[in-house]
Amino acid sequence: MHVKKPFGWIALIAILFLSAGCQRTYYKVWETLGKEKRHLLRGQIEKARDDQQKASEEFKDALTRLKEMYGYEGGDLEKMYNRLSVDYQNCVQRADQVEMRIGNVQRIAEDLFKEWKREIDQIGNSEFRSKSNRQLQATQVRYARLEKAMLAARTRMTPVLNNLQDYVLYVKHNLNAQAIGSLKSEVSDIEADVQRLITDIHQSVREANAFLEEFETEPA
Numbered sequence: 001m002h003v004k005k006p007f008g009w010i011a012l013i014a015i016l017f018l019s020a021g022c023q024r025t026y027y028k029v030w031e032t033l034g035k036e037k038r039h040l041l042r043g044q045i046e047k048a049r050d051d052q053q054k055a056s057e058e059f060k061d062a063l064t065r066l067k068e069m070y071g072y073e074g075g076d077l078e079k080m081y082n083r084l085s086v087d088y089q090n091c092v093q094r095a096d097q098v099e100m101r102i103g104n105v106q107r108i109a110e111d112l113f114k115e116w117k118r119e120i121d122q123i124g125n126s127e128f129r130s131k132s133n134r135q136l137q138a139t140q141v142r143y144a145r146l147e148k149a150m151l152a153a154r155t156r157m158t159p160v161l162n163n164l165q166d167y168v169l170y171v172k173h174n175l176n177a178q179a180i181g182s183l184k185s186e187v188s189d190i191e192a193d194v195q196r197l198i199t200d201i202h203q204s205v206r207e208a209n210a211f212l213e214e215f216e217t218e219p220a
Contacts, residue, residue: 044105045105065083085168105147120132142211
């Protein structure tokens, strides 16, 4: 009888080691599953890209909710506030998730490039060594563009989250039609901030796709 390897549990254990900062153990666990650093980097970049796309949608949802409130024409203000508060919390959690993903990408990329450099030094054939070194340098250049774009998008999230928090607290303390109506004159600033954030996220996603398209995970 064939017994399947408990891939899911092993993967979960590996992730816990990464979160705890136990890099060496994390890599060894994945190696038992046939996954090397290049596979792990690709996987984490894909997850970071996907989480950024989800963040874009959640920030847009929060902005839409806010605009619904300043266009208030009657209804349950308490319910509207609760929905806005949930949207804000979703944005906070997603931003934290994006930050965690970016950290994972950075750690694995750094370790991959160090390993790659050590292995180049072990290559005796000068032509092979030169070719591998060029590949490493080209990959590092592409990764630097990706990292810059990811960090720019995450950095842009902070002021937007701060502004959203201000609105959530203001609405919480002023659940009346007059106060809600006054939001209309203020919301244009956060709308512009959200649009800039979405632009940065789209740029980061494009860089991730470009990197993944050229990044080889299988030996030639």
